[in-house]
Amino acid sequence: MDFKVHVWRQKNRNSQGKMVTYELANISEEMSFLEMLDVLNEQLIGRNEEPIAFDHDCREGICGACSAVINGVPHGPEHGTTTCQLHMRSLKGVRELFVEPFRSRAFPIIKDLVVDRSAFDRIISAGGYVSVNAGSAQDANNLPVPKEAADKSFDAATCIGCGACVAACKNASAMLFVSAKISQLALLPQGDPERDRRVSKMVKQMDEEGFGNCTNTYECEAACPKEISVENIARLNCEFLRSTFISNEE
Amino acid sequence: MGWLTTKMNSSVGQKVVMAITGLMLFGFLIVHLLGNLSFFRGPEAINGYAATLHSLGALVWVARFMLLGIFVAHLSMAIKLTISNRAARPVPYVNKIFQKTSVASRLMVITGLMILFFVLFHLNHYTLKWTYPEFNDLDGDVYRMIIMGFSQPLTALFYILAIILLGVHLYHGLPSTAQSLGIYHKKYNCAIVFLGRFFAVVIAIGYISIPLSVLFGIIK
């Protein structure tokens, strides 16, 4: 396979970036997208040009480090797949590749395709947890949880925090990410005591980070490599209304 | 009340306001449409309806101010949301594809602004009658006013176009209100979305039927 690859190159946070075009020949169909970038980088190093910086780690679709918008879609055109699990065979017939970073004010670019997603950590830090100190838990089977609730909670908990939802959304909204964590805990009895406080604080932090608003386009769901449902966003909205009108929280 | 304004000024709260005011405006559209449809029952029906409304006196003004308030709230929230949404992505994509975002949802701001423009025109046209002083001579004969107004093809076409845009706005807006208000259930969600879209189409057809029937001379 031969490609014309257009990649966003940007030296650092403060500099101007631009698309740079590279020609790449003899790419195997069995390669992953990141292995294709590895090959390109080896060629760049050979020509004394700086390799393209991109985030990656586990390369098995679970750590959430890899990012990039590939031909207009976060993590590329294949559904339910991270960039590292995107294989070149699924790009058959494509001649040109456009590779850009996830773009959002809340994700400043560090270099080339690498962005700073620490906003997500700060949102979790605002309330995405159950306050239980190590050693204070009761026996695990003392609190039965209906299987359906546990399964649904798990589905929300599979979020890998990659930020594709933000990248895909026309408003750069982080609602799918935030709602996945809120849903996971709202569906379990363990999350109940802090549910009102959690949703208020996480939404507040989300707003402070400069993400856009959810306008229910569901683009996030389509881009999510873990196919997390927008049902979670509805649940967040519901939790939010509950915390506003029903709880005693001020 | 501090808690309420704080909450409603958050991103999720603003969407709640959008949804609630949107639903209220939808309620107004239904009532207004039902009134308008009496046009098809002849001059007595619609003129009687108009006369009844006017006879309510102060109540009409209360309703009008409430409606204005809701409209302004919906509009100002929309402006606020749009500004912050634009700011959330300062550098645009060179190449971006939308896989699921519907055309209707992407056009919300444009259809919204067109509706605003249309509402102003519509108020001027039939309520204030500034640019159409000849309507004042009809002495409350709403039936004739409608016939006269929509006999002009350009006006009728403008109304039809505006209503189509209103339909597009509702097509995304109506089902969206359920999501914004946290109403979602696997079993019923298809029905909710269908109903929302169905009403968007029904409202559009209902309103369009009036200028259309005048324009094509079905009702003279």
Added chain:
Amino acid sequence: MNLDAKIPSGPIEKKWAKHKFDMKLVSPANKRKYTVAVVGTGLAGGAAAATLGELGYNVLSFCFQDSPRRAHSIAAQGGINAAKNYQGDGDSIYRLFYDTVKGGDFRAREANVYRLAEVSNNIIDQCVAQGVPFAREYGGYLDNRSFGGAQVSRTFYARGQTGQQLLLGAYSSLMRQVSAGTVKMFARTEMLDIVIVDGQARGVVVRDLVSGEVKSYAADAVVLATGGYGNVFYLSTNAKNCNVTAAYRAYKKGAGFANPCFTQIHPTCIPVSGDYQSKLTLMSESLRNDGRVWVPKQKGDKRKPGDINEEERDYYLERKYPSFGNLAPRDIASRAAKEACDDGKGVGESGLGVYLDFASSIKRLGEDAIRERYGNLFQMYEHITAENPYKQPMRIFPAVHYTMGGLWVDYNLQSTIPGLFVLGEANFSDHGANRLGASALMQGLADGYFIIPYTIGNYLAGVKPNTANKVESAEFKHSEEEVQQKIKKLLSINGSRSVDSFHRELGLIMWDHCGMARDEKGLKEALKKIPKLREEFWKDVRVLGDGEEFNQSLEKAGRVADFLEFAEVMCRDALEREESCGGHFRTEYQTEDGEAKRNDAEYCYASVWEHKGDGVPPVKHKEMLSFENVTLATRSYK
């Protein structure tokens, strides 16, 4: 080198309780005066930082990833063991302890393993309380599955993403402490040196990977939870950025490195498809619950698997190990696969693969049941290979997965350097020569949540809090200077070869000579090749860009430079251990039917290597292992 394991006296089941009582405490008001640096945010590091924060210590937490949630613990699939005996199938703390010692081929320290089994139950309680969505039965109670090397169902799981769910639990606890102000988080920050003052670990030197700035942080104790060194093989199931640097730096500063040759080759990974391959992907061991491993009976049989009749197939694990069958421990299953492939019966284009077949389970339980259990794994397999495992058997092959060796620690998880504690995969303590499936998660969390919070207090109670102005001291300045020098050197060589090309070459040497099967000749050859490659690296590596910016080539170069030194220690350890045990298989030492042949008379010890300076061979010390509760026996899974 003092290798006193500080094992408490008394019967094994009372040791930990007694020790907890005997240890000194730091009063609640004094805890915040002590600073602890925790490096790594995986299960062990994340749990430790969170728990120490909960206790009130002033914690500095470092990770090189962009977020603490991405540490490689996240990739663990199958599950976590605990001796809950919820299934009522005869499990107990003692049985988990016994299975782990036996699974480790009698090269682990009994007292540590018993404590691990003891706290395993607390881990499940803690994680459930955090909101980890473990798999449940319809009645609402927790479900279990079976894993290799055990005859009871004791593995708790969250579909095929248990590591992810547990790590996100630890991460959320950690973030809770960040917001409480007890933990200060430094992401995209790599530890490059550890600083020793007056013989005690007193801080770390790190590089901010975004700005490139080299900085020091002083602490009253340092905790390393930096994972394993499987990436010395280049191709492994480890994440691309996993490395030995932190542990190796500690080794160079005087911490003993124990059993570096004990590496685990996991039997079920997706086979290599080409030379561009950047990493290997694991298929969880849990698949062997319902999958049957086989190869064609005839050599070189290249027919499609569906065309090969039942009687033409060799279900070799079921044949050789009838009582454990497809759930034989990892080292044994891996070697059996290698044997079949060496014998010319391997499948796939390269001939380096065996089948893992779900046909009979799908027939018995239905496709839906299999999807419910392994859906995401099957999907992952199909993504990578473009083959549908519901329709045709998976092809699998062993790959480097875990390293049992690591920095030597005593019962308190303290290394040979006072004040330096090592947790999780980075230490050597609990798995001996082979780790059982679903035990890594257990150990990481046990160390982080339930052991270090006690033992570090015992250490800190004996030292004065002293971090003010410490980073201005000569020791810190010296370490910083060394780190800067190394960075400058790497950037100035400007040779002709990329960092990756060296790493690949090193990986091949290690896989060929220090991989699944080792022998004296091969190891000696490796010990000749590695220094040569290292020399070439320092002459000819090309690292572009600057030190004062985000520079991934530079990060890699530093890590590969350490691998190039560490590989030698590993081969030396493999060469000197003249026996076969667990993951360490020396072809010279095997039984007639090809099983590992241990030599308890001479090698019943942990070998601990002491660095003696660059260019000088390291010195081996021994911690003798005594087995008072489990009788040394030949491991049999037949």
